[in-house]
Amino acid sequence: MADEGSTKTQTAGVTRRVVLATGAGAAAASILPLDESAQAQMPSAHVETGRKVHLSALINGQRVSLELDSRASLLDLLRERLGYTGTKKGCDHGQCGACTVHLDDRPVSACLTMAAKIDGRQVTTIEGLSTGQDLHPMQQAFIDNDALQCGYCTPGQIMSAVACVTQGRATDPDAIREFMSGNICRCGAYVGILAAVEQAAKVMEG
Amino acid sequence: MPSQVFPEIARVDARDKVLGQALYGADINLPGMLYAMLVPATIAKGRVGELDVRRATETAGVVQVLSIGDFPTLRPEISFLGQPIALVVAETIEAAIEGAEAVTAVYEASPFVALMSSPGAHRVPAEGFSTGDVESAFQNAATIVEGTFETPTQHHNPMELFGTVAEWSGGRLTVYEGCQNVDAVKGALAKALNLSPDAVAVKSEHVGGGFGQKSPPKIQTALVAQAARLTRRPVKLVAPRGQVFHIANYRPRSIHNMRLAANAAGRLDAISYDVVQENIPDGGFRSTGYHEDIARLYAIENFRATAADVHIDRQMPRHTRGTHPFPAGFALESLIDEMAHKLGKDPVQFRLDHQAKKDIIAGQPLSPHFLNDCLTEGAKRFGWSKRVPEPGSMRLDDGTLVGFGVACGIFGASMSASEATLRVRANGTTRMISSGHEMGQGMLTAIANVITQGLDINPDRLEIQLGDTTRGPQIATVGERGTASCIPVALKAVHALRAKFEELAGSNPPAGNLHEQLARLKRPYIEVTATELAPGQDPSALKAFRSGGRAGAGPDYPGFTSMSYIAQFVEIHIDPMTRRIRMPRAVSIADIGRVVSPRTAKGQMYGGVVWGFSTALREETEVDPRFAGYLNDDLADYVIAVNADIGNIDVGLIDQPDPRINSVGVKGMGELVMLGTAPAIANAIYHATGKRIRKLPIRIEDVL
Numbered sequence: 001m002a003d004e005g006s007t008k009t010q011t012a013g014v015t016r017r018v019v020l021a022t023g024a025g026a027a028a029a030s031i032l033p034l035d036e037s038a039q040a041q042m043p044s045a046h047v048e049t050g051r052k053v054h055l056s057a058l059i060n061g062q063r064v065s066l067e068l069d070s071r072a073s074l075l076d077l078l079r080e081r082l083g084y085t086g087t088k089k090g091c092d093h094g095q096c097g098a099c100t101v102h103l104d105d106r107p108v109s110a111c112l113t114m115a116a117k118i119d120g121r122q123v124t125t126i127e128g129l130s131t132g133q134d135l136h137p138m139q140q141a142f143i144d145n146d147a148l149q150c151g152y153c154t155p156g157q158i159m160s161a162v163a164c165v166t167q168g169r170a171t172d173p174d175a176i177r178e179f180m181s182g183n184i185c186r187c188g189a190y191v192g193i194l195a196a197v198e199q200a201a202k203v204m205e206g
Numbered sequence: 207m208p209s210q211v212f213p214e215i216a217r218v219d220a221r222d223k224v225l226g227q228a229l230y231g232a233d234i235n236l237p238g239m240l241y242a243m244l245v246p247a248t249i250a251k252g253r254v255g256e257l258d259v260r261r262a263t264e265t266a267g268v269v270q271v272l273s274i275g276d277f278p279t280l281r282p283e284i285s286f287l288g289q290p291i292a293l294v295v296a297e298t299i300e301a302a303i304e305g306a307e308a309v310t311a312v313y314e315a316s317p318f319v320a321l322m323s324s325p326g327a328h329r330v331p332a333e334g335f336s337t338g339d340v341e342s343a344f345q346n347a348a349t350i351v352e353g354t355f356e357t358p359t360q361h362h363n364p365m366e367l368f369g370t371v372a373e374w375s376g377g378r379l380t381v382y383e384g385c386q387n388v389d390a391v392k393g394a395l396a397k398a399l400n401l402s403p404d405a406v407a408v409k410s411e412h413v414g415g416g417f418g419q420k421s422p423p424k425i426q427t428a429l430v431a432q433a434a435r436l437t438r439r440p441v442k443l444v445a446p447r448g449q450v451f452h453i454a455n456y457r458p459r460s461i462h463n464m465r466l467a468a469n470a471a472g473r474l475d476a477i478s479y480d481v482v483q484e485n486i487p488d489g490g491f492r493s494t495g496y497h498e499d500i501a502r503l504y505a506i507e508n509f510r511a512t513a514a515d516v517h518i519d520r521q522m523p524r525h526t527r528g529t530h531p532f533p534a535g536f537a538l539e540s541l542i543d544e545m546a547h548k549l550g551k552d553p554v555q556f557r558l559d560h561q562a563k564k565d566i567i568a569g570q571p572l573s574p575h576f577l578n579d580c581l582t583e584g585a586k587r588f589g590w591s592k593r594v595p596e597p598g599s600m601r602l603d604d605g606t607l608v609g610f611g612v613a614c615g616i617f618g619a620s621m622s623a624s625e626a627t628l629r630v631r632a633n634g635t636t637r638m639i640s641s642g643h644e645m646g647q648g649m650l651t652a653i654a655n656v657i658t659q660g661l662d663i664n665p666d667r668l669e670i671q672l673g674d675t676t677r678g679p680q681i682a683t684v685g686e687r688g689t690a691s692c693i694p695v696a697l698k699a700v701h702a703l704r705a706k707f708e709e710l711a712g713s714n715p716p717a718g719n720l721h722e723q724l725a726r727l728k729r730p731y732i733e734v735t736a737t738e739l740a741p742g743q744d745p746s747a748l749k750a751f752r753s754g755g756r757a758g759a760g761p762d763y764p765g766f767t768s769m770s771y772i773a774q775f776v777e778i779h780i781d782p783m784t785r786r787i788r789m790p791r792a793v794s795i796a797d798i799g800r801v802v803s804p805r806t807a808k809g810q811m812y813g814g815v816v817w818g819f820s821t822a823l824r825e826e827t828e829v830d831p832r833f834a835g836y837l838n839d840d841l842a843d844y845v846i847a848v849n850a851d852i853g854n855i856d857v858g859l860i861d862q863p864d865p866r867i868n869s870v871g872v873k874g875m876g877e878l879v880m881l882g883t884a885p886a887i888a889n890a891i892y893h894a895t896g897k898r899i900r901k902l903p904i905r906i907e908d909v910l
């Protein structure tokens with residue numbers, strides 16, 4: 001499933017749990033409970049400790065059922081248990097926006113959301129935003145307007161930016177700037193981010 | 207000849223980044239991986255008396271606890287708050303945090319010095335610099351301006367935390383971590399773990415922002431590697447932001463006394479400059495570096511500088527974006543503005559009148575540069591002519607105070623010896639093994655542009671490898687020398703490959719692009735390796751490069767000195783009621799030599815203005831004198847510029863090659879791009895209010 005083009009982003013020698021994430025849109029196998037057979041794709045099955053909770057949720061359109069430490073954040077569930085490492089940890093305190101994902105179509109900080117809270121709900125991460133080779137209009141707009149440098153804040157920016165448009169908040173430059181101000185970009189790509197949201201809003205709103 | 211203009215191409219790693227597929231250190235997940243958490247010391251100085259790890263060891267899920275004596279990093283002597291005293295390794299992050307919180311320590315605390323102003327702070331003079339006759343210049347001066355300028359402790363705070371993954375396999379160690387200098391990390395790991403350097407690999411394919419923070423090896427990396435060795439499982443540590451504030455380096459607070467003399471003709475004649483900064487003994491950030499770049503900015507013949515450190519008991523301060531020329535330039539550019547006002551001259555024209563041709567430190571010519579073009583182009587785009595000179599004279603209808611400000615910046619154009627290997631294959635792919643680190647500055651895109659302009663290859667199937675010690679030696683990507691080091695050698699490799707192909711194909715080459723031509727010639731691939739030195743270097747620099755040693759040179763080369771230049775203009779609005787300071791627009795024009803990647807260079811220009819704004823009006827790390835720790839050690843309280851802070855920014859690049867520095871004429875820009883913004887803002891605030899603010903960050907209360 002990982003094609004020629006994407007292998008170059010892999011690091012040699014790593015069995016890539018991200019394989020799931022890469023193909024999330026493309027039609028990856030469904031994620032099974034940890035004690036079942038998804039081992040090939042999820043080699044580091046966690047030994048969960050502490051008080052355990054069971055949860056079942058739709059993540060990027062895939063049914064996920066598992067048991068995990070009740071203290072785990074949604075961010076650590078996504079990154080460390082499910083391999084959706086596109087969602088980044090910049091502060092773990094709800095202060096930077098790098099971990100923004102959509103929970104039932106609303107943007108949330110995954111670091112401030114307890115994993116247990118997503119039981120029965122839907123989560124979309126950057127990996128689930130587009131399908132196959134096609135980019136989401138916001139992803140394309142980020143490329144077109146060079147709305148990034150190091151790229152670390154970018155997944156969170158894009159998830160917030162999509163919400164900015166779908167919630168009808170991309171009405172003028174100042175409204176966009178205001179909405180996007182929960183997402184820090186230390187590289188300072190704000191000019192490009194504004195331009196990207198403006199471009200994508202036109203496409204998304206048709 | 208360095209004459210070719212490069213077209214704009216898209217950022218080559220943008221697609222991976224918008225898909226969330228670019229892998230940073232902490233994104234690596236390995237089978238059986240454990241999670242670690244550091245336990246920080248809660249005193250600034252003294253000794254760990256007792257350390258109780260029993261409860262931590264008994265915590266469910268905890269696999270291993272390393273504590274004092276288990277590894278050299280974990281020392282009983284404490285020299286800064288937050289110094290690691292233990293590492294807890296567990297099956298999950300949650301268990302590791304619980305275990306780390308269960309560790310208790312009893313300390314024997316010693317008195318400490320938290321701040322430069324703390325009682326007992328020790329002042330240590332450093333070497334000064336003097337040229338010309340400063341004393342008589344001041345004696346004969348017609349006009350003198352002077353001031354004491356202060357810039358605060360600031361932390362880099364790239365968005366990427368300190369993430370480390372360590373894995374052992376057959377006695378060999380592999381570390382995944384965001385670095386600006388993987389070779390230094392490799393060397394430090396080999397030493398700390400008693401390994402041959404050949405047994406250590408460091409991989410840093412993508413770096414989530416560096417800004418200087420990730421140049422030196424980090425204190426926790428070898429410890430994580432040791433934990434992986436003991437547990438025989440891969441270990442991941444992601445240090446929390448609050449801990450990073452205490453274990454990462456930072457920009458030291460510094461105080462600058464500067465005096466400027468002008469003669470009766472209104473020409474600048476002398477600078478006298480005394481600087482003192484906070485530091486630790488043998489710290490890695492020299493107080494003697496402050497005068498070095500700014501002394502080359504204008505034609506001012508007489509210059510005298512002194513420097514000193516005040517020793518504090520905190521972790522080591524180091525290079526932070528803009529390094530010495532940022533605080534020094536804040537002082538100089540504020541005083542130049544003040545002098546211009548005092549002499550009744552326009553601040554842009556006053557700077558134009560002092561164009562420097564000579565490097566007064568090395569006593570040799572400056573390479574031709576275009577600072578004056580930056581100033582005139584910037585003034586035009588900004589609409590500087592609409593400025594009414596009198597302070598406080600420009601207002602909006604609602605009473606908002608308006609200020610226009612300008613300032614320049616300068617940074618040494620250094621280079622490193624380096625090497626590149628280029629292979630074009632008949633199967634349609636191309637690979638370059640280069641050297642350096644992609645931190646968002648656009649190095650990959652710049653290299654790709656050189657290759658795709660020079661060779662008829664498939665641009666979509668070009669792979670550039672760097673930031674990985676297994677690919678070959680990697681230059682330290684610091685002091686804005688990355689692009690200037692890897693671009694000339696990339697061009698050389700392109701030329702060598704073309705020559706090799708011509709030799710191969712003879713006078714009648716087959717049709718098609720290079721891949722197709724190779725296929726028709728039944729050659730699976732051709733490959734060349736090129737090396738390049740900085741001006742004046744001999745081959746020993748290459749040897750140093752290959753063995754992880756110091757391979758850099760400049761900005762003073764034999765016979766000439768090369769610098770990068772910027773002119774920045776800002777408009778500042780101050781609300782008449784709340785005194786809130788805003789920056790609705792900025793213009794930034796730079797001379798960075800030949801522009802190799804216009805798109806990513808512009809990205810840096812935008813980002814530099816944001817950094818400058820942030821350092822001028824937002825950022826200060828507040829040191830708690832009671833503990834010598836940081837009060838605002840998170841991203842809510844350490845305030846960084848956000849999108850709503852930033853108005854319209856117009857950027858431009860002169861794009862004239864420096865004919866002397868290298869074959870492409872490319873100079874660096876990563877540090878330069880933020881240098882003029884803070885003094886331009888301070889100067890605009892003066893223009894709006896008539897108040898000179900000589901310390902950063904500038905707050906509402908400063909303009910009440």
Ligand code: FES
Pocket residue numbers: 088089090091092093094095096097098099100109110111112
């Ligand atoms: S990591 Fe969640 S907001 Fe910063």
Ligand code: FES
Pocket residue numbers: 147148149150151152153154184185186187188189365414415646
């Ligand atoms: S692109 Fe680096 S933090 Fe935003």
